[in-house]
Amino acid sequence: MKKIITISREFGSGGRSIGKLVAEKLGVSYYDGELIEILAEETGFSKEYIEQNGEYSPGNSRFSYAFVGRNIDGMSITDYLWFEQQKKILEIAEKGPCVIVGRCADYILRERNDVFNVFIHAPVAERAKRIVEVYGETDVAPEKRLREKDRKRAVNYKYYTDEEWGRAKQYHLTLDSSVFGIEGCAQLIAELSQKV
Amino acid sequence: MKKIITISREFGSGGRSIGKLVAEKLGVSYYDGELIEILAEETGFSKEYIEQNGEYSPGNSRFSYAFVGRNIDGMSITDYLWFEQQKKILEIAEKGPCVIVGRCADYILRERNDVFNVFIHAPVAERAKRIVEVYGETDVAPEKRLREKDRKRAVNYKYYTDEEWGRAKQYHLTLDSSVFGIEGCAQLIAELSQKV
Numbered sequence: 001m002k003k004i005i006t007i008s009r010e011f012g013s014g015g016r017s018i019g020k021l022v023a024e025k026l027g028v029s030y031y032d033g034e035l036i037e038i039l040a041e042e043t044g045f046s047k048e049y050i051e052q053n054g055e056y057s058p059g060n061s062r063f064s065y066a067f068v069g070r071n072i073d074g075m076s077i078t079d080y081l082w083f084e085q086q087k088k089i090l091e092i093a094e095k096g097p098c099v100i101v102g103r104c105a106d107y108i109l110r111e112r113n114d115v116f117n118v119f120i121h122a123p124v125a126e127r128a129k130r131i132v133e134v135y136g137e138t139d140v141a142p143e144k145r146l147r148e149k150d151r152k153r154a155v156n157y158k159y160y161t162d163e164e165w166g167r168a169k170q171y172h173l174t175l176d177s178s179v180f181g182i183e184g185c186a187q188l189i190a191e192l193s194q195k196v
Numbered sequence: 197m198k199k200i201i202t203i204s205r206e207f208g209s210g211g212r213s214i215g216k217l218v219a220e221k222l223g224v225s226y227y228d229g230e231l232i233e234i235l236a237e238e239t240g241f242s243k244e245y246i247e248q249n250g251e252y253s254p255g256n257s258r259f260s261y262a263f264v265g266r267n268i269d270g271m272s273i274t275d276y277l278w279f280e281q282q283k284k285i286l287e288i289a290e291k292g293p294c295v296i297v298g299r300c301a302d303y304i305l306r307e308r309n310d311v312f313n314v315f316i317h318a319p320v321a322e323r324a325k326r327i328v329e330v331y332g333e334t335d336v337a338p339e340k341r342l343r344e345k346d347r348k349r350a351v352n353y354k355y356y357t358d359e360e361w362g363r364a365k366q367y368h369l370t371l372d373s374s375v376f377g378i379e380g381c382a383q384l385i386a387e388l389s390q391k392v
Contacts, residue, residue, distance in 0.1 A: 010365070119364050121364055121365045166363055166364050166365060167362055167363060167364065168315050168317055168362050168363065168364045168367065168370035169206070169317045169362060169372075171364065171370070171372070172371075172372040172375045172376075173369075173370070173371060173372070174364035174367070174369070174370040175368075175369060176365075176367070176368045176369070179368045179392050180368075180388075180392060184391075188388075192376075192384075195380075196375050196376060196380075
């Protein structure tokens with residue numbers, strides 16, 4: 001039995017909703033990228049620490065923090081945040097069964113053998129429809145929003161893991177959510193993770 | 197219900213065995229790359245045709261045919277064979293439910309909406325063990341054989357489809373056969389193809 005389920009996903013494929021459903025079905029904890037970011041900030045990434053240690057030099061802007069571009073002990077804030085999140089994900093995995101969506105958790109937990117790695121995707125047309133339904137319209141065309149988000153996720157994954165994002169061989173299971181449906185994907189992941 | 201199942205696979209992942217099992221379970225026809233090649237040769241690719249029409253100029257060596265490098269009506273033999281195989285796969289799909297392993301069948305049948313596309317992969321160590329079991333030892337280390345075969349499949353897929361081989365988004369379902377097992381993968385594909 002794999003007790004930790006990681007879900008990577010294309011933007012708009014419903015991966016987050018699927019992750020929540022899987023956690024509900026299995027009665028385990030659910031974490032997504034935002035939550036991990038908050039937890040990492042709370043523990044290691046305090047404003048005080050930054051004020052005490054922060055160097056005010058420009059850096060690699062990856063997240064939209066007010067303090068992006070500043071350095072801590074020679075490390076860019078984004079890399080520092082990455083290490084804090086990595087630590088947090090390793091801690092979360094130690095605590096017990098859970099579902100983790102995003103944040104390269106598949107890569108971070110690669111040394112464990114109780115992890116089930118899933119990737120969720122869907123055709124552009126289906127995802128465009130979904131992001132308008134879920135997040136509403138913006139000035140930017142949904143197809144363009146998808147391309148930008150996917151590109152960012154791919155670049156981020158490559159930067160931190162040196163692997164290609166979305167390659168089948170990175171995952172035990174990948175599913176096209178437009179074919180199986182949100183509920184169908186969740187059911188399948190919940191079932192299979194308990195079998196393998 | 198998807199009545200045609202295409203299976204793409206990494207060398208040594210057991211994709212062919214899985215395909216055969218799926219066809220047995222569903223009681224439908226089974227075709228793999230070799231069989232399609234033979235069928236295509238029988239119908240359109242006769243020796244007589246080549247003798248009558250072949251131009252003896254060097255070309256792009258992709259398959260190990262004795263006549264690779266010769267041309268038919270300005271088309272390289274490999275491209276000609278590709279078109280014959282493509283025609284054959286389209287014909288096979290017209291005939292009814294079946295399982296097709298290899299030969300970019302997912303791409304060739306992309307206009308149909310009754311096709312279920314699957315990709316099978318496994319970690320290198322597992323595949324190396326399997327190819328020695330199934331095909332025996334050779335002078336070349338199994339890891340090297342895997343790399344060469346995978347590279348050829350990727351180049352071939354890119355050349356004819358202009359898409360990346362093994363990207364999750366090309367397939368409705370991808371499975372790591374080292375996690376689910378040969379029988380487990382076959383069972384899952386047979387079941388899911390009837391549901392979606």
